[in-house]
Amino acid sequence: MVNQASQPFGMGDPAEKEKVKAILSTVCDPEIPVLSVEDLGVIRGIEVSGNQVSIQLTPTYSGCPAMDTISDDIKSALKSAGYEPKIEMVLSPAWSTDWISQDGRKKMEAYGIAPPLEPLPDKLALLHDQKVVKCTRCGSKNTRLISQFGSTACKALFQCDDCHEPFDYFKCLK
Numbered sequence: 001m002v003n004q005a006s007q008p009f010g011m012g013d014p015a016e017k018e019k020v021k022a023i024l025s026t027v028c029d030p031e032i033p034v035l036s037v038e039d040l041g042v043i044r045g046i047e048v049s050g051n052q053v054s055i056q057l058t059p060t061y062s063g064c065p066a067m068d069t070i071s072d073d074i075k076s077a078l079k080s081a082g083y084e085p086k087i088e089m090v091l092s093p094a095w096s097t098d099w100i101s102q103d104g105r106k107k108m109e110a111y112g113i114a115p116p117l118e119p120l121p122d123k124l125a126l127l128h129d130q131k132v133v134k135c136t137r138c139g140s141k142n143t144r145l146i147s148q149f150g151s152t153a154c155k156a157l158f159q160c161d162d163c164h165e166p167f168d169y170f171k172c173l174k
Contacts, residue, residue, distance in 0.1 A: 017046055017048050019081070020078070023078060023083075024037055024043055024046075024077070027070065027073045027074050029066060030069045030070065032113060034108070035104050036104075037057075038101070039100065039101050039103060039107060040060065040100060041095070041099025041101065041104075042057055042058050042070070042095060043055065043057060044057060044058045044090045051082060051084050052086070053078055053083045053084065053086070054085075054088065055078075056088050057074070057087055057090065058090050060095050060154060061154050061173070062091075064154070075087060095173070096174050097116040097170065097172050097173045097174070098174065100116070108170060109136050110136075112136045112167055113136065113155065113168045113169070114133050114135075114158065114168070114169040115170055116170045116173070117132060117133065119174055125156075125169070126145060126156060126171065129144065131143060131144075133158050133169050135158075135160035135165065136167045137160065137163050137165045138160060138162055140160055140161075142160065142161045142162050143158045143159065144161060146159050150168040154170060154173075155171060156171055157169075
C-alpha cells in the first residue's frame with residue numbers, strides 16, 4: 001500500500017512535471033540498482049517553473065549514506081535534461097516501507113532481496129525466529145535469521161534451510 005504522503009505534488013505545467021517524473025524514474029538507488037527513486041517512494045514533491053525544478057526528497061533511514069548519492073544523481077539527471085534542480089530534504093513524516101511501490105517490491109525480490117513484511121511478522125522474524133521471510137531463490141519460508149544487519153543497516157541477513165542460499169531481507173519501517 002502506498003502512502004498518500006509519498007505521492008509527488010507541487011506546482012507547474014503538468015506536461016513538464018511528467019517529463020521530470022520520467023527522468024526521476026531513471027535515477028536508481030545505488031544500494032539496490034533495480035529500484036528507481038520513484039519505486040522507493042522517496043520523492044515527496046516536484047515543482048516545475050520554467051527550467052527550475054524543485055524536488056522534495058525523503059531519506060529512507062536517518063543517516064542513510066545513499067541519500068547524498070541519490071541527491072547528486074537526481075541533480076545530474078535533471079541538469080542533463082536542461083533543468084536547474086534544487087533538492088530539499090523532507091524529514092517529516094518519516095519515510096515508510098509502505099511507500100515502496102508494488103512494482104518496486106517485485107523488482108526487489110527478483111534482485112534477491114526479500115521485500116519488507118508488515119510490522120508484526122517483521123518483528124517475529126527479526127526477534128523471535130519465526131519462519132515468515134520467504135527465500136528469494138526457492139520461495140521457501142524455511143528460513144532463519146543470520147544477522148539483524150545485512151549488506152546495509154536497512155537489511156537483515158537470512159539463510160534458507162532448504163536451498164541453503166543466503167539473502168537479504170529489507171526490514172519493515174513504519
